[in-house]
Amino acid sequence: NTGDDFEHFGLHISPDADTLLYTLADMNNTELGWGRRDETWNVAEAGRQVGLDTWFRLGDKDLAVHLYRSQRLGQGVSLTQVCRELCSRFNVDTHIVPMSDDAVRTQVESDIGVLSFQEYFVKNKCKPKVSAIHFKGIEVAAPSPAFLDSLEDEQLRAIIICPSNPFLSIDPILSLPTLRERIKKCGKPVIVVSPLVQGQSIKGPTVKIMRELDLLCDVRTIAELYQDIATAIVIDRQDEAATDDVAAMGLAVHSAAIVMNTLQDKIDLARTLINISQTL
Amino acid sequence: NTGDDFEHFGLHISPDADTLLYTLADMNNTELGWGRRDETWNVAEAGRQVGLDTWFRLGDKDLAVHLYRSQRLGQGVSLTQVCRELCSRFNVDTHIVPMSDDAVRTQVESDIGVLSFQEYFVKNKCKPKVSAIHFKGIEVAAPSPAFLDSLEDEQLRAIIICPSNPFLSIDPILSLPTLRERIKKCGKPVIVVSPLVQGQSIKGPTVKIMRELDLLCDVRTIAELYQDIATAIVIDRQDEAATDDVAAMGLAVHSAAIVMNTLQDKIDLARTLINISQTL
Numbered sequence A, B: 001n002t003g004d005d006f007e008h009f010g011l012h013i014s015p016d017a018d019t020l021l022y023t024l025a026d027m028n029n030t031e032l033g034w035g036r037r038d039e040t041w042n043v044a045e046a047g048r049q050v051g052l053d054t055w056f057r058l059g060d061k062d063l064a065v066h067l068y069r070s071q072r073l074g075q076g077v078s079l080t081q082v083c084r085e086l087c088s089r090f091n092v093d094t095h096i097v098p099m100s101d102d103a104v105r106t107q108v109e110s111d112i113g114v115l116s117f118q119e120y121f122v123k124n125k126c127k128p129k130v131s132a133i134h135f136k137g138i139e140v141a142a143p144s145p146a147f148l149d150s151l152e153d154e155q156l157r158a159i160i161i162c163p164s165n166p167f168l169s170i171d172p173i174l175s176l177p178t179l180r181e182r183i184k185k186c187g188k189p190v191i192v193v194s195p196l197v198q199g200q201s202i203k204g205p206t207v208k209i210m211r212e213l214d215l216l217c218d219v220r221t222i223a224e225l226y227q228d229i230a231t232a233i234v235i236d237r238q239d240e241a242a243t244d245d246v247a248a249m250g251l252a253v254h255s256a257a258i259v260m261n262t263l264q265d266k267i268d269l270a271r272t273l274i275n276i277s278q279t280l
Helices: A015-024 A042-050 A060-074 A079-089 A117-123 A145-152 A166-174 A179-186 A206-212 A219-226 A237-247 A263-279 B015-024 B042-050 B060-074 B079-089 B117-123 B145-152 B166-174 B179-186 B206-212 B219-226 B237-247 B263-279
Strands: A006-008 A011-013 A105-110 A113-116 A130-136 A159-161 A190-193 A232-236 A252-256 B006-008 B011-013 B105-110 B113-116 B130-136 B159-161 B190-193 B232-236 B252-256
Touching: A006 A117, A011 A060, A015 A060, A015 A079, A042 A060, A042 B042, A042 B060, A042 B079, A060 A079, A060 B042, A079 A145, A079 B042, A105 A117, A113 A117, A130 A166, A130 A206, A145 A179, A166 A179, A166 A206, A166 A219, A190 A219, A190 A263, A219 A232, A219 A237, A232 A237, A232 A263, A237 A252, A252 A263, B006 B117, B011 B060, B015 B060, B015 B079, B042 B060, B060 B079, B079 B145, B105 B117, B113 B117, B130 B166, B130 B206, B145 B179, B166 B179, B166 B206, B166 B219, B190 B219, B190 B263, B219 B232, B219 B237, B232 B237, B232 B263, B237 B252, B252 B263
Parallel strands: A159 A190, A190 A232, A232 A252, B159 B190, B190 B232, B232 B252
Antiparallel strands: A006 A011, A105 A113, A105 A130, B006 B011, B105 B113, B105 B130
């Protein structure tokens, strides 16, 4: 998802791609929950004296990545290529592919005005009441070629929609022109992992936003969001009572422990998802 | 002089303004001869791992200033205003005024191709042979309003052209449209301090460039460069033999100790220049 991307101090920042990069490189800052491990804050410290905006905290090591990305983009290289180069520099074998090389910017309509994603999420800590979410530039954005290639790759076995925020993190991707059609056309199982457990968000403002958008906060509503493309949905064991209701929508329903606190939890859920994909 | 300005990693860097700022704020790095005192290099260190270009070294504290400037320019604020804000933040009472709010970029034609100023000066350490120097954008650049105001300020007593590189540091300013005429029109004494002593540069590649441009490396040639606008020239005592020759060009010639190694040297020369200005 590059709807979270933004330009700050003239730099191009890609928070989602960076989080993946740092996590897969085992360099993520587990204390903060974002940014890089063993981070230092010398620039931010000096920035305070100069009067630099401090609501988006930039660590020194993190900043080096933003400088690199900004330089490469300025040289005309695509965001996809920059991601590839960063993965290579950090010895990450997994392909991190941005949804698009074109600028898409998530904008949150709220009770305090229209906010960029970072203004909503970081600066205002998700407190404003959301009335609508737009993805500026989406109409003319093309899915990145590497993204399309992966959808058409014969080795592709399944598409997993992780328990991310459906409105802020998944919808920007699915709203790319032709994307939903291409996912359907590729014919591979699409497995959705519910971001809700017992009507509560696993993480972040999902439920808060659902309430503000007058949606029921249950797995059935989640299933509806993805109904046109999903093959299966994985709900938490605690939500098993909803199985028949969701299955009636034409989806395969599986239950598992979907709250991931430890690395082992993540490995277990990943294995479960692979196993499920083989049954579809 | 903003001909040295450049965009690097998406940031707007103003080396000349920053050098003035750090020096007047008594924060300059006297060991390195550039940048800020007590500097740290965490971003550059992390940048090395990412593959960031390292030929232009950016300290963490220095970087904070570039981030601030880039952000403010991105918000549509003029470079003049950014300089004003930075002076205020660093408690510098002196007005540091950029020559122009428009982009002017010094380009050096050399035996290895056309180089930006920083590529010539920093990346290639002034080694390439210079055949010509251009100021890209100069034809459509306006002198900054604050610069013009200072020329028309009734409190202005004299204009001092410091012993900087005439081709790289002074000529960008004097090449601004209407500038030479405005300087003449303001009617105040213009005092040039020679950048040469006994045919050698006080600092930097002045003499090297003069040779490459087939110019004689003497104070007479310097006087010729500024002849149309200068009232007086201050040469080093060691060059007193040239006095009559230069005076014949219609300039008042003063001699002094113009090599500044210590702060006291600088104070002494400044006092001398003020005294000279009062005789003109």
